[in-house]
Amino acid sequence: MVAEAPGSVRLALAPNVVLLNPEPAVSSAMKEGWARQQSARFLQASTIQPRLRLIQRFEDFTGLYPWQWTPADGEAFIVHLRSGAKPIQLSTARSYEVVTERVGRMSPRSINEAFVTARQDAGLDEDLDLHCLRHSYITHLTEFGYPARFVQEQVGHTHASTTAIYMGVSDEYRNQLLEASLKRRLGDDWDLK
Template sequence: MVFSDDQVPGAGASASGNVSLLRPAEQFFDEMVTGWSAQQTSRMLAVQTIQTRASQVRRFADFCGTPPWQWSPADVEEWTTQLVSGSRPLSVSTVRAYQNSIALFCDYLIDHRYGWVDRCLELFDSHPVQVCHEWNTVIHVSDHEARPGVRPLSRLELQTFFDYADDLVDQARSSKRKGWLTLFRDATLFKMIYAFGLRRREAAMLDLPDFTRNPQGWEFGRFGVCNVRWGKAMRGSQPRRRAVLAVFDWTRPVIEEYVTEVRPRFDLADKTILWPTERQGRIRLKHIDDRFADWRDDLGLDRSLHPHCLRHSYVTHLIEDGFDPLFVQQQVGHRWGSTTALYTGVSGDYRNRTLRRALDAAFISPTAVQGG
């Protein structure tokens, strides 16, 4: 098949005159994805969001084995079935994200302002349609879709986890085994995720200058504030920033020991990276997941626990310790208090003490208390 410049969108930038394409359908599909990416760029969406969506669309195309003008709703249903099957089914939120990418791509293709429908009819005698609809896609009806087993760690579990990490460091260091530096780094990283209620990416992207002093918290020295630069973005926007105040008295000595005694041993080319690897790079999210899983399994903790549970623990323990809910909400960067509430899994002991105080205030008169 032969396309001319006025037939293939974007061809004029890369070809002149008539061009014979070896794989016309594939190259036309590439033009579609490129055009969609340009549209999203014009909306100032984050580069990572655009790339992720394009990757998901290409995965769907590979699954179907057909170009977009031949897709059907049945393809979405078969693809979704595959995503939620097998030994490692995807979560509801992940499936929704995949389906949303396909739906947005189809919306772009069938928008007549871009001319894809007319060109497909002209070249392939077919055209793309919207293959995602309310009967074959996940509907967002709940604010919280985490697996039931995902919960905060109890204070005992948390202390056991940190003690185990420290023991591994001590054993490796005393036996002069290679790798004790990375063990020390990882142990400190998990403590900081909990100490500041961070997400994995927020922690992994930290640089040393992101810690600053808090005039109202002189006890923490230069580690009184953790300035998060890579907070969770909203609707494809740039990462949100927030300043998290240190609240635990052990935070300063833990991070100070790592920064002054351990981190310099990595002999960094980039002196700003807080969690470097032995290859001079930045720690990967997969490594954080794998390390946490290894230590969790060694201790026999619930296999549903993962690093984000440390953030849940942070929220829960602050609420149990009497911190104002609005303060906690601002610390973790939630837009709504209801989201913070979903992160909270206070212990039965805390609830019973709260109930007892309320009952005493309601049913015991001041006179009875004084006379008793």
Template sequence: MRTIDVPGAIQLVVPGNVRALDPGPAMFGAMLRGWEQQQQSRLLARKTIDDRLSLVRRFALFTATYPWEWTPEDVEAYFSHQLSLDPPLAHSTVRGQQGDLQMFCAFVTDGRYGWAKACEEAFGQFPVQVCHGWNTADHVAEFEGRPGRRALTYDELQALFDAADERVEQTRKRRRKGVLAAWRDAVMLKQVYAYGTRRRETSMLDLSDLRHNQRARDYGRFGALEVRFGKASRGSPPKRRTVLTVPEADWIVSVLEEWVDEVRPGFSPGGHPALWVTERCGRLGVRRLDEVFTIVREHAALPPELDLHCLRHTYITHLIEFGYPERFVQEQVGHAYASTTALYTWVSDEYRNRLLEESLRRRTERVGGKGLGSR
């Protein structure tokens, strides 16, 4: 197969009139640059590309060999080592890394890019695919997240919100700085639950994303939330969606109104558009969101396995329990497939018992209507 001028091809990365003094490292570095270019042409996120390049470098460092010397046994040895660490890598992480390594091998063995031919000419060896079905993890479970990640119970959710509010009062009573920040943190956590937003989606919210809903005029400018930085996939731009304020969470309207009109101006944000601002008038970052949840969770004495994303799980679960159709829930949270929404749903025993009671009631009515001994 002849090489063609596609992003990542060897002739576009390695000058034809230059001979490296140390050909091994030079060839490996060129391969990585070529793969980087190939992924950039697919519009993949910078972080995705960097993580993949870092994995390949770590694998090469572990094996102390170059791609044209790798064997399937190297894959087994590397990931056996990763699983022996404390704590070991999660199953989903291992499977993802194996997929990334498989993609790199597919790139350097594809004849259109010319790397295999160049390696054979330079080293007498050529790279092969080292990741196969028999030496990599299977995707056998629909949900591969941490078992501890779950929806909060109603009591846990109330305890979390109470702890967040208590932090505000404690800070105020002690006459210490940080009352506005604690207030912001409490409202932010409630917003994450009331709209089921992800971390980055929450961080990137602006005041202009607070929207009216003509079908819910009583909510004013808090009838909906415009999410403009939804989770992207396969190199696509961030996905957008509009999350409607549901009646079961209409308490968030007065909470957000107080934040926007009375509390947020205390930060003197000027013209900064962010809904969640810092004491230095910047945008509240994703890392800080995690820190806030951890602080409040510990204050509420909740289990340590709970994290901020669990509020999104809770939102989805509660929407199902409130009786909303799966399609509505799917659009509210921005899932491309209904099966994804189902993976995030933990319906309580109370809700399932209500469904069972309703089914039994309908069955009893049908039997009673037919009369004794009827068929």
């Protein structure tokens, strides 16, 4: 028998018991596994615990589980923290943004520099910029068959038409869609030959 990996939700759930509401147990197991990963990277409890508290605050604020969060939820949370009776400082809000394992905030400049280095190492066209990854991500999700609504939510778009602007599917994919549609419509009358 293969042992479950530490952090597996199956270790947190009782065997042969079907939960009517498994989301809280899954969320708790996710956070426990994440805390163990942080510990395995030699981060101290004094670093991990505030991060877990922040995740819990965010979960409480949104009323959603981590797998349901969108970029818009993150923005609303920061706006919420920056307003009210005791607003947080801008520097504190920035520390809640993209953070590396070593607690350093990744600036757009450092992300772009890493992209430029990777692009040059791969010998890609210099006209490609970091934003091209967003277009590629949306296109690949679409071509791999993910539902349109899922793709839209992944990139935080309110309208499907915005997501469509980013999509650049291949001719092969378009032909496959057209062929599948014709086969559904024409059934046995459809023949490519």
